Structures are given as C-alpha cells and as structure tokens.
Amino acid sequence: MDLIQQLGAMAFASRLKRLSERLHKDVSRVYDRHSVDFEARWFPVLYALKERSSQPVTTLASSLRLTHPAINQIAGDMEKQGYVTSSRDKKDERKRLLRLTSRGRKLIKDLEPIWRIIESETGKLLKTSGGNILKSMDKIESALDKKDMYERVMEKLKNLYFKKIKIVEYKPQYKKYFKKLNYEWLKEYFRVEAPDEKILSDPNKYVIKPGGFILFARYKGKIVGTTAVMNHRNSVLELTKMAVTESARGKYIGEKLAVKAIEKCKRLGAKSIVLQTSPKLKAANALYEKLGFEKVKDSDLDLPKYKRKTIMMRLEL
Known part of the structure; x- marks a missing residue:
C-alpha cells in the first residue's frame, strides 16, 4: 500500500518531495560511482555559476528562487570542497560574492557528459506520463506566484471559521465575560489599571448608556x-x-469581532473610528492595519489615559 499515492492531492507536496529525494539520491549515486565529490542538491548553484562565474548570493537566491539561508548552506558546503570562494562585494559590502575556482571549473567539465545523459533520461521519463509535466509545473508555479498556498489555505480557513463564529450583542448575563476575557489578556501583557477597572466593572454605565455597544463572539457554544x-x-x-481567550486565538475571532464592530459603526453614522493599542500587541496591530487603521500622532478626544505605552490609530469611514 502506498498511502502518499492514495492520498492524492492532499499529499501532493509530500509526493513531489519524495520524488525529488528519490531522483537526487539516484543522481548522487551516479556521481559517487564516478568518484565525483559532488552532491545533487548543489547542481542549481553550480550551473548558475557556470553561466556567470561570479554572482552575489542575493542574485543567486532570486534567480533560483531559493532562500538566502539555502544558498548560503550550499555555498558553504561547496566552499569546503574548494569549488567556490566567497568574498565581500567591493561595490557593496553588504553583499557576498560567490566565484568559481579552477577546481570548480574542472568539476563542471567532468560533470557535463553526465548532465547530458541525465537530461536525456529525464526527458524519456517525462514522456512516460503521456502529458507535458514541465509545462504543467510552469502553470502550477505561475498560479502560486499569484496566490501562494498559504494565502489559499488561510482564505478558506477564514471563511470556515467565520461561518462557525456567531457575533451577539451585549446582554446583562454576558457582563461577566466582558470582564473575565479582558482581565485575561491584560494580566498576560500588562496589568489592570484604573480606567480598565472602571469600564470593565460597569460596562452598561460607561459603554452602553453613552451610545456605545459591546459585541461577543460565540464559538462552539462558548x-x-x-x-x-x-x-x-x-x-x-x-x-x-x-479580547479573545487564549485557547480560541488563531481562529479569526478577533477579526470577525472587529469587522462586525466596524459595520455597526458605519450604520450608526460614525465618521471615523479610533483605538488605542500597544506596540507589544503585534498580532492585533497587524489586524488593525489590515482593516485600514492608520497610526496617528494624537487625538482631540478625551480618551482613557493608561500608564502602559500606547499608540493611537484611526480608521476613516
């Protein structure tokens, strides 16, 4: 039984990795059989340097579409074997240049006959599929350039969670949750200050009666x-x-709360929404920016004053 094969699209990346590792292993055996001290995973960097013998790591990373750490690791291994040397770019000290050595150029001459046979045999292998795998891969990579797998999956997960999250208005029986949830995150990052205590202890007086509102998120009945x-x-x-309880974070609950709050503010005829946040709350601040909030220097509003460091943000409606 081949579970990865049976899983189909779900294990697509795993199957590609398995195939890649299998081919790399076979090619490395060929190199080893011919007493060539070379690893298959070094091929892209060596071939790029064959085309242009001196290149910055940044250029190699960009042209090969590999990460800088991956290029640096390969370059380090090749340098130990004496195939390349590295130095700082005289024009830009921040850049690291890789150069082929005479040993590296000799290696290429030794490998070229092997590469031609590998290319030919790979071509025959691809024909057994009955389709054009390389063109299909081009299309897949092009599609991922437009929207990578992370974005695709996260977008669907967001829609899935949004359907499961129910937003409800304030009721007296929810008062305890308003305080409990806020105490949880305040104690996690800061401490509960007097303005916090005042609002959290009597939300009806300080939020509801002056014309504000409170929303709650219910997920899986809680x-x-x-x-x-x-x-x-x-x-x-x-x-x-x-506030979102720790066990429910990462499920777009804060985002749905914010979206619904903004929608209600628009219905109430608000011209803008302001908020106070802390530089420490990176995830929350990223959400606010995503929703269109921008940092502002100050506000002419009489907002609660906190001892913790705060920044002001505003969303024009």
Whole structure:
C-alpha cells in the first residue's frame, strides 16, 4: 500500500518531495560511482555559476528562487570542497560574492557528459506520463506566484471559521465575560489599571448608556471573545477592550469581532473610528492595519489615559 499515492492531492507536496529525494539520491549515486565529490542538491548553484562565474548570493537566491539561508548552506558546503570562494562585494559590502575556482571549473567539465545523459533520461521519463509535466509545473508555479498556498489555505480557513463564529450583542448575563476575557489578556501583557477597572466593572454605565455597544463572539457554544465601541463627541467612536481567550486565538475571532464592530459603526453614522493599542500587541496591530487603521500622532478626544505605552490609530469611514 502506498498511502502518499492514495492520498492524492492532499499529499501532493509530500509526493513531489519524495520524488525529488528519490531522483537526487539516484543522481548522487551516479556521481559517487564516478568518484565525483559532488552532491545533487548543489547542481542549481553550480550551473548558475557556470553561466556567470561570479554572482552575489542575493542574485543567486532570486534567480533560483531559493532562500538566502539555502544558498548560503550550499555555498558553504561547496566552499569546503574548494569549488567556490566567497568574498565581500567591493561595490557593496553588504553583499557576498560567490566565484568559481579552477577546481570548480574542472568539476563542471567532468560533470557535463553526465548532465547530458541525465537530461536525456529525464526527458524519456517525462514522456512516460503521456502529458507535458514541465509545462504543467510552469502553470502550477505561475498560479502560486499569484496566490501562494498559504494565502489559499488561510482564505478558506477564514471563511470556515467565520461561518462557525456567531457575533451577539451585549446582554446583562454576558457582563461577566466582558470582564473575565479582558482581565485575561491584560494580566498576560500588562496589568489592570484604573480606567480598565472602571469600564470593565460597569460596562452598561460607561459603554452602553453613552451610545456605545459591546459585541461577543460565540464559538462552539462558548463566549470566547469580546470588543466594545465607546461613543465620543463629533461622531467619532472608539474601538476598545477587544479580547479573545487564549485557547480560541488563531481562529479569526478577533477579526470577525472587529469587522462586525466596524459595520455597526458605519450604520450608526460614525465618521471615523479610533483605538488605542500597544506596540507589544503585534498580532492585533497587524489586524488593525489590515482593516485600514492608520497610526496617528494624537487625538482631540478625551480618551482613557493608561500608564502602559500606547499608540493611537484611526480608521476613516
């Protein structure tokens, strides 16, 4: 039984990796049989240097579409064998140049007959598929350039989680969750200050009655997140007290809360939304920027003052 084969598209990357490793292993055996001290995984770098014998690591990484660490590792191994040398670029000290040595050039001459046979046999192998695998791979890579697998999967996961997350309005019985959820993250990153305590202890007085609102996120039957919007003068609302319990993070709960809060602010006729956040909250700040919030120097609003370092952000509606 070949489980990877049976899994089909689900194990596509694993199957490609397995095939790649199998071919690399066979080619390395050929090199070893001919007493050539060379590893198959070095081939792209050596061939690129054959075309142009001196190149920066950054150029090699870009043209081969490999990471800098991968190029550096291969270059380091090849340098130990005396096939390349490395030095700093005189024009730009930040760049590392790789150059073929005389030993490296001799290696290429020894390998070229083997490469031609490998190319021929690989071509025959590809024909057994009955289709043009190389063109198919070109199309796959082109599609991934437009939208990589990470984006594709995360987009679908977001849609999946959004369907499972239910956003509900404030009710007196939810008051305890508003305080509990916010206490959890405040104690994790900072400490609960007087303005926090005031709002969290009486949300009806400080949020609801002045014209604001509080939303809660229910996931798998449990309240796992919350956010509040406080009403200030000049039709400006403040997004505040957003919290998601630790066990439910990474499931787009904060994002759905923020999206629904923004939608409601628009319905209320708000001109803009402001928020105070901390530089420490990198994930939250990335979300705010994704939603269109921009950093501003100050605000003319009488917002709560905290001892923790805060930055102001604003979203124009």
